[in-house]
Amino acid sequence: MFNEEYDVIVVGGGHAGSEAAAAAANMGSKTLLITMNLQNIAQMSCNPAMGGIAKGQIVREIDALGGYSGIVSDTSAIQFKMLNKSKGPAMWSPRVQSDRMRFAEDWRLLLESTPNLDFYQEMVNGIIVKGERVVGVKTSLGIEIGSKTVVLTNGTFLNGLIHIGDKNFGGGRAGEKAATGITEQLVDLGFDSGRMKTGTPPRVDGRSLDYSKMIEQPGDEDPEKFSFLDITQPLKSQRSCYMTYTSPVVHELLKEGFNRSPMFNGRIKSIGPRYCPSIEDKINRFADKERHQIFVEPEGWNTVEVYVNGFSTSLPEEVQFKALRSVAGFEHVKFFRPGYAIEYDYFPPTQLKHTLETKLVNGLYFAGQINGTTGYEEAASQGLMAGINASLKVQDKAPFTLRRDEAYIGVLIDDLITKGTEEPYRMFTSRAEYRTLLRQDNADLRLTPKGYDLGLATEARLKRMNEKHDAANKFVSFFKGTSVSPEKINPILESKNSAPVKQSGKLFKIFSRPNITMDDIRKIESVEAYIQNHNLDKEVIEQAEIQIKYSGYIAKEKNNADKLNRLEYVKIPENFDFSKIKSMSYEAREKLKKIQPTTVSQASRISGVSPNDISVLLVYMGR
Known part of the structure; x- marks a missing residue:
């Protein structure tokens, strides 16, 4: 292993890393997946579910292209729901509740059966760069492994710091150590980095809950599935989830710990996900609400472990426990583990090309939470695209990208590299201006021919x-x-x-x-x-x-997309000097110099670039 060169090395075995490794290997590239713990490949670090609003569309797009997330979601599902059925089909979003252990196992077995894919368990603490090109990675044991391309999918592990009340300790997630060395090296190479925060709720013993005090939430009567292939089948039986509520009593108990919360006492300075706030953040921001929903989600077919969705928190464990025992149905709850917040390093994604290759280092790709996103589905889609493009680069083939009117994946990546993000980015249907075209039901019609041309879709x-x-x-x-x-x-x-x-x-x-x-x-x-x-x-x-x-x-909508796509074909020359265009606003010149858009259409989507600036640019380019 150590004296041979790989085509693609994928660092990290989460959702992004798993899709990246599978895509590269299935496209014929000699691939190595390096992760800190092979037992935790495709681990569901947070809630045991795949899909949801806009996220379900992404999983179907991954499946249509030939990725594995849809298949594994089907084989490990314990409940299926099509959300937003009362609205138009552009809003319909599939979601499954997953068996957490089976999900990881099915991913592991799929990867092990993939040709061209090797595995190695160790921490990568640096990349090897010659000139402006990546040529391999080095591990904490000092081992150097050569590769033509490298995909970094480090999740929350880069200098990860876990917070529970006034306690904090290094870690990438509960029970696992943080990854060190990579951030410092990338900053030395000229990359900008930042810090983000996310959180997770307590896990509890389902045997200690009183479900009679909760509202049952069964799956669909006629369940569907994610994958367009016939190798997976819809569920014949399902497990129910349940819903309960917090109360003013619960809120008062939680407030008692606010002075010890790292969210409020200044120890956490990084920004958390706006659309998935902690319970203390919800109480603080929505002080007028007397109650908040709590979703009680089983973690599998046979386990008694339960995920308390809606109770994400970094409060001291005794405060969490006392407050949760005041929630209806949780009066005798037993903890498996408390909730916690985690801070980690990320790299603003404006430093990437549409292929997810970095602008600074040739052959180096970033995918997943390292780019400032949140969610398994967003990570998996980036991993798929990075794996595809790393493989294409090795094969000296044209890169593969998706436009905003072709896929939610296209919207996600374009948003990231064009606008950047200062808070964990989550996909919503509202982010897609062509969502009537980008429905979950037609993902195969949109993308399977492309996946087939790549050699991914069979x-x-x-x-x-x-x-x-x-x-x-x-x-x-x-x-x-x-x-x-x-x-x-x-x-x-x-x-x-x-x-x-x-x-x-x-x-x-x-x-x-x-x-x-x-x-x-x-x-x-x-x-x-x-x-x-x-x-x-x-x-x-x-x-x-x-x-x-x-x-x-x-x-x-198709007509509108076709009109706007005309600008997508107006290419901006590489290393174009925007500072020469004096009739353009100063802000526009600065933003364009930083982002370096490749098309006039992309330039028009940059915050701070006005329609007048685009007109000036077109005139300057002789259009």
């Missing part, structure tokens, strides 16, 4: 996608070409308080009405006969329904 996956695409389009054509008489359709329309028709018309127009559902339209014999004769599955039927009912919105 021929079987592409074949299945094409069959779905063709079947849905033919079903839509059936609606466009089939008429229905007033006698057959009016009873259905009247039952839905929809205006009756006076003459025969195309089914497409009828079905386009907002209050007419597929269940309604299937009452027409010809429709149900078509479904049965062509053996259409749920996926195809849903795809056709969305294309019919939202065709106007989809066409309008």
